Ligand SMILES: Cc1ncc(C[n+]2csc(CCOP(=O)(O)OP(=O)(O)O)c2C)c(N)n1
C-alpha cells in the first residue's frame with residue numbers, strides 16, 4: 001500500500017493498538033500533525049511537552065499499555081528529557097516520537113536541531129533516528145516491542161522531517177527479529193527449586209516486593225503465595241498496591257521512610273526474597289549492612305539488576321509470571337499449615353513490632369495534619385482510587401497512610417524523584433482509566449512545576465482531583481535542613497502571595513481552600529464525589545516531619561522515630 | 564584484573580555511541596576499545612579491555628552491555644586460549660648517528676620502518692601490549708615524537724569462532 005511517512009506513522013500506531021497520543025506540534029512534525037488531523041486520530045494537547053511525556057507515562061502506569069508521546073525537534077524534544085528519564089528509571093513503557101530537521105540539514109546546527117538521539121541514549125531503553133522512510137515501519141514495530149517487552153522502558157524514534165512527506169510502499173513487519181534482544185521469560189527451573197530448598201530451611205523469611213510485580217501484573221499470584229505460606233511481606237515504594245494493605249502478612253514499605261516493623265525485619269531476616277526490586281539506596285540504607293543476616297534471593301527479568309547493588313545468593317532470572325507460577329506450584333507440594341507453622345514465631349515477632357511502633361501522628365492537634373488528610377482520602381475512596389503523587393513529604397505521607405488495595409493504583413516518580421510529575425501523570429492516568437477516581441496529591445512546590453496542565457485538565461473536563469498539601473515550604477528539603485543543617489532553611493521557604501484557588505479557577509478548574517480541621521471530611525467527600533476536576537488547597541503546618549526516617553547512609557534499623 | 568571481551572554488535576549507525584555512552588554512564592574502567600568489520604557485513608566486532616576488581620564488577624559490565632539492543636553477543640576471552648595483538652605506529656627522532664641503532668632495535672622486535680625522512684622514522688610494530696611498551700621504552704632514548712596505538716584486538720584459538728560459542 002502506497003502512503004507517506006506521516007500516514008505510515010499513524011498506520012503503525014493503529015496496528016499497535018494505540019488509542020490516544022499525547023503531543024505538542026511544531027515545525028518538524030507539521031506533516032505528521034496534518035495526517036493526525038485528517039485521520040482524526042485521538043490526540044491530547046498538554047500545555048508543555050513535559051506534560052505530554054509525564055501524561056504518557058501516567059497513562060502507561062495506570063493501564064499497563066504503552067504510552068505514546070509526540071514532540072517537535074529541538075526545544076520540543078529537549079523538553080521531554082526529564083519525563084523520559086523519569087520513565088526510564090521506573091521502567092515504564094513509553095514510545096516517544098520526535099520530529100528531526102530534514103536529512104539535508106542534520107549536523108549543521110540548523111534551526112531547531114538538537115541531537116535528541118545522542119541526548120537520550122543514557123535514558124532510553126533504545127532509540128532510533130529515521131532518515132529513510134523505508135526504515136520507518138520496522139523501527140516503529142521494534143520500538144513498541146522493545147518498550148513493552150522484557151524489562152519495559154522508554155524508546156525514542158526520531159524522524160527527519162522529510163521522511164514524513166516521503167512515499168513508501170507500506171508493509172508492517174509480521175515478526176520481529178532482533179538477534180541482540182531476547183528477554184528471558186522462562187528461566188532456569190532449578191533456580192526456583194533452590195529457592196524452595198532455602199524456604200524449607202528458613203526460619204525468618206521475608207518477601208520484598210517491588211515495582212516489577214506491578215509492571216508484570218503478577219500481584220494476584222504473589223498474594224496467593226503469601227497467603228499460602230504466611231511469609232511476612234514488605235514492599236518498596238514502587239511495590240505499593242501489589243499487596244493489599246490489610247493483608248495480615250503485610251508489614252508496609254521499607255526504606256528511608258519505611259515502617260518500624262518493616263525496616264527492623266530486614267536486619268533480622270535470614271532469607272530475604274526480592275521480587276522485581278532494584279535495591280535502590282533509598283531502600284537499602286547502608287548497603288553493607290542491608291539484610292546482613294540473610295541469604296538473598298533476587299527474582300528479576302533483568303539479569304543486570306542482580307548483584308548490581310546487593311550481592312545475591314540465588315538469582316531467579318525470568319518473567320515473574322513464570323517464576324512465581326513455578327514457585328507457587330512448588331510450595332503447594334507441602335500443606336499450607338506446615339509452612340505457616342514453620343514461620344509462625346517470626347510472623348508473631350513482626351506483629352509485635354508493628355503493634356509496638358505503628359505509623360503515628362498527632363491526632364489531637366487542631367491543625368489539619370497531612371497524614372490525616374491522606375487517611376481521610378483513603379477512607380472516602382476505600383483504597384480504590386488511582387493515587388498519583390508529586391515528589392516530597394506529601395509523597396511519603398501518601399505512601400505511608402493511604403491504604404492501597406490494588407496494583408497500578410499508586411503512581412509516583414520513585415527512581416528519579418521528579419517534582420512536577422504528579423499533575424500531568426494524573427491527567428494521563430485519567431485518560432487511560434476514565435471510570436476511576438484519579439487523585440493527585442502534591443506539594444505547593446512541585447505543583448507549580450507543571451501547574452499549566454490544569455488548563456488541559458479543565459479543557460478536557462477530566463475529573464482529576466488535585467490535593468495540594470500546602471506547607472509553605474519545599475517541605476522535604478526543609479526537613480533535611482531542620483534535621484541535618486542546623487535549621488538553615490536555605491531557599492526552602494516558598495510562602496507566596498499567589499492564590500492557588502484563584503489560579504486554579506482562572507485555568508478553569510473549580511477550587512477550594514481548607515484551613516479548618518472540622519471542614520476536612522465534608523469538603524473532601526464533596527470534592528471526591530464530584531464528576532468534574534477539582535483543586536483543594538489544604539493548609540498544613542510548616543514543620544511536620546515525615547517519620548520514621550533513616551538518615552541516608554545509616555542502617556535500616558537506625559530510625560528516627562515519630563510520636 | 565584485566566579482561567578481554569569480544570563484543571559482537573549490529574553494524575548500524577549509533578551503536579558505538581550506545582556502547583561508549585553506557586561505559587561512561589556506568590563508570591566502567593575501560594583500558595581500550597577497538598572496533599572493526601568482520602566476516603559478516605552486518606556485524607561489527609569490538610574488543611574491549613576492561614579492568615574489573617572482582618567477578619561482580621565484570622558481571623555488571625557484561626550484563627549491562629548485553630542489555631543494549633544492538634549488542635548481539637559478548638564473549639569473555641580472558642580465561643581462554645587466545646591470540647591478542649595491538650598495532651602501534653611510532654614516530655621517532657632519527658639523527659644520522661642513531662639510525663643504525665634504531666634499525667637494530669626494529670629488527671630485534673620484528674618491527675618495520677614504514678617511513679623515513681631526514682629527521683625521523685616511523686616504526687610499525689604489531690604485538691602484545693608489553694612488547695610495544697618495551698620497544699617504546701627503548702626508542703624513548705632517541706626521542707619519540709608521536710605514538711598511535713590501536714588498542715588490543717583478540718581472537719580465540721582453535722576452530723570455533725566467537726559467534727558460535
Ligand atoms: C525537579 C526537582 N527539583 C528538585 C528536587 C528536590 N526536592 C525534592 S523534594 C523537594 C521539595 C518539594 O516541595 P513541595 O512540592 O512543596 O512538597 P513537600 O515536600 O512540601 O510536601 C525538592 C525541592 C526534586 N526532587 N525534583
Ligand SMILES: [Mg+2]
Pocket residue numbers: 392443444445469470471472473474475
Ligand atoms: Mg511544600
